[in-house]
Each structure stands twice: as C-alpha cells, then as structure tokens.
Amino acid sequence: MRHVLPHPALSAMLLIVWLLMANSITIGGVVLGGAFALILPKFTQPFWPDRPRMRFGRHFLGYLAIVLLDIVVANFQVAWLILFRRSRDLRARWLVVPIDLTTPEAITMLAGTISLTPGTVSADVSADGRFLLVHALDVADEAAEVARIKRRYEARLHRIFA
Amino acid sequence: MSVIADIVIVVLLLLGAGFALIGSLGLVRLPSTMERLHGPTKATTLGLGALLVASVVYFRARFGVWTAHEALISLFLFITAPISANMIAKVHLHRLRTGAISEPDSIAGPPPRPGGDGEWATFEAPRRDTPASTANS
Numbered sequence: 001m002r003h004v005l006p007h008p009a010l011s012a013m014l015l016i017v018w019l020l021m022a023n024s025i026t027i028g029g030v031v032l033g034g035a036f037a038l039i040l041p042k043f044t045q046p047f048w049p050d051r052p053r054m055r056f057g058r059h060f061l062g063y064l065a066i067v068l069l070d071i072v073v074a075n076f077q078v079a080w081l082i083l084f085r086r087s088r089d090l091r092a093r094w095l096v097v098p099i100d101l102t103t104p105e106a107i108t109m110l111a112g113t114i115s116l117t118p119g120t121v122s123a124d125v126s127a128d129g130r131f132l133l134v135h136a137l138d139v140a141d142e143a144a145e146v147a148r149i150k151r152r153y154e155a156r157l158h159r160i161f162a
Numbered sequence: 163m164s165v166i167a168d169i170v171i172v173v174l175l176l177l178g179a180g181f182a183l184i185g186s187l188g189l190v191r192l193p194s195t196m197e198r199l200h201g202p203t204k205a206t207t208l209g210l211g212a213l214l215v216a217s218v219v220y221f222r223a224r225f226g227v228w229t230a231h232e233a234l235i236s237l238f239l240f241i242t243a244p245i246s247a248n249m250i251a252k253v254h255l256h257r258l259r260t261g262a263i264s265e266p267d268s269i270a271g272p273p274p275r276p277g278g279d280g281e282w283a284t285f286e287a288p289r290r291d292t293p294a295s296t297a298n299s
Contacts, residue, residue: 017234017237019230020230020231020233020234021230021231021234023229023230023231071204071207071208072208074204074207075181075204075207075208075209076208078188078200078201078204079181079184079185082184082185082187082188082191082192082201083184083187087191087192087193087269090192090193090197090269091269092196092197092268092269092270093269093270094270094271094273094274096274096276096277098277099293101293102293103293104293104294104295106293107293107294111244111248112240112241112244112245114244115203115243115244115247115248116203116204116207116240116243116244119200119204121196121199121200121203121247121248121251122244122248122251123196123248123251123252123254123255123273124248124251124252124255124282124283124284125282125283125288125294126276126277126278126280126281126282126283126294127280127281127282127283127285127286127287127288127289127292127294128276128278128280128289128292128294129288129289129292129293129294129295130276130277130278130280130292130293131276131277131278131280133255133273133274133276133282135196135197135199135200135251135270137197137200
C-alpha cells in the first residue's frame with residue numbers, strides 16, 4: 001500500500017482538485033485524475049523526505065471550522081478598524097510567539113492561520129524554529145494575544161500533527 | 163431567474179465589493195507597511211468569498227448548473243494569501259535592517275529579536291535539525 005500510494009492525502013487531493021477543475025464527474029475525468037493521483041506523488045517523493053503524519057479526523061474538521069469562523073470575524077474586525085479607528089489610536093504591536101510544534105509543516109499551517117485570522121500577520125520564523133514573529137494590528141494585552149494564539153490554534157495543531 | 167435569486171446575488175455582490183473597497187482603503191490610509199498588509203490579507207478574503215458565492219448562485223439560477231471552480235479559487239486564495247503576505251513582510255524586515263528605508267510613521271516600532279541566541283530566518287539561514295529547516299536527515 002505504502003509502495004503504490006506513498007502519500008494518500010496528496011493523491012486524494014489531486015483527484016478532487018482535478019474533478020473540481022473539470023467541473024463534472026465523467027469516467028474519463030476519473031481515470032485521468034486517478035492516473036495523476038497515482039503518478040505525481042511517486043515523482044514528487046524526494047520533495048517531502050520526512051513528512052509528519054497528519055490525522056484528518058474530528059480534530060482536523062474542527063480546526064477548519066474554527067479557522068473559517070475566525071476568518072469571517074476577522075474581516076469585520078479589520079474592516080471596522082480601517083473605517084473608524086484613527087491611526088494614532090491604533091495599538092499595532094510586534095508579538096514574539098514561542099512555538100512548541102516540531103515539524104515545518106505544522107509551523108507553516110500555524111503561520112498561515114495567523115495570517116488569515118483576526119488582526120495578525122505572521123512575518124518571520126526564527127532560525128532555530130522556536131519563535132514566530134507576528135505583527136498585530138490592534139492589541140490591548142500582548143501576553144493575552146500570544147496565549148490566545150497558542151491555545152486556539154497551536155494546541156489544536158498539536159493534536160492534528162500527533 | 164427568480165426575483166429571490168436576483169436579490170441574493172445583488173446583496174452578495176455589494177457585500178463583496180464593499181469589503182474589497184474597504185481592504186483597498188486600508189492599503190491607502192494605514193500608516194506603515196506592516197499595518198497596510200492587514201488590509202489585503204483579510205478584508206479582501208471575505209470580499210472575494212462573497213463574490214464567489216454570488217457566482218455560484220448566479221450559475222445555479224441562470225443555467226441550472228452547480229459550478230465547482232469557485233471552491234478551487236478560494237482554496238488557492240487561502241494557500242497563496244498568507245505566503246505573499248509573508249514574503250512582503252520578510253522583504254520589509256530586510257530593508258529595515260539594511261537601512262534602505264526608515265519608518266517614522268510605524269506604530270509598532272522596530273521588530274524585536276527572538277528569544278534565545280538566534281535570529282529571524284530572514285537574517286540567518288535556518289539551522290539544521292531544527293523545525294525551521296527542511297534539509298534535515
């Protein structure tokens with residue numbers, strides 16, 4: 001199984017994206033998409049040498065739901081700040097978030113989530129991979145914001161990349 | 163095409179256009195580069211989302227077909243938006259450090275250093291055998 005499908009999640013994603021692009025489910029589409037799903041993971045194997053195991057179960061779906069909800073909320077918050085807050089009242093701050101995640105993939109997910117959600121953009125990772133540099137548009141309490149990021153996103157990613 | 167579908171499409175289009183406008187406004191009026199980055203990465207995500215849902219509703223009501231391309235567009239947007247924001251932020255950090263630009267208007271001030279003895283990955287190559295490096299083993 002591992003030999004034929006070295007990366008089942010990538011294969012599934014390729015097939016789904018292919019069918020979405022074709023915008024119809026036909027036998028030809030499934031065969032061609034299935035061929036790509038079998039061949040591409042094999043050829044790209046050298047690009048992901050020690051990828052972590054991901055669990056696409058309950059925790060993953062819960063994480064997606066929370067992030068989608070936060071994105072909607074984030075849009076209204078940022079729109080409010082842009083429209084009604086004067087620049088000199090804006091409490092923009094740099095945050096240094098210590099990270100306990102141990103794989104590049106998990107840290108990338110965390111950084112991407114931070115960039116998409118309320119008032120924060122991740123700017124950089126430290127050279128030893130233990131800190132994220134995050135710019136926040138408006139925070140009252142920096143320590144509380146860092147704790148919120150760790151509790152809301154990092155703790156959940158820990159369970160997905162277990 | 164039913165009137166209800168028309169109304170839904172119009173509301174979604176206006177919502178999307180409104181958020182796109184606010185995002186662009188943020189780009190113009192926020193004081194410095196890092197604050198300006200918040201406009202396009204967030205306020206426009208929902209704007210584009212609303213426009214894409216409007217497109218789905220339109221094709222369903224007008225031609226009676228469900229389209230899936232909108233789902234793909236939002237997937238690609240969610241992957242690319244944080245990465246382009248990250249690239250802009252890294253270039254910005256670099257230009258601040260080398261003195262190519264100075265930012266008197268910045269609210270947050272200069273970026274802090276990470277804890278420990280390290281530097282940010284923009285200034286120091288990711289160290290081997292740490293989570294920042296993909297060249298392990």
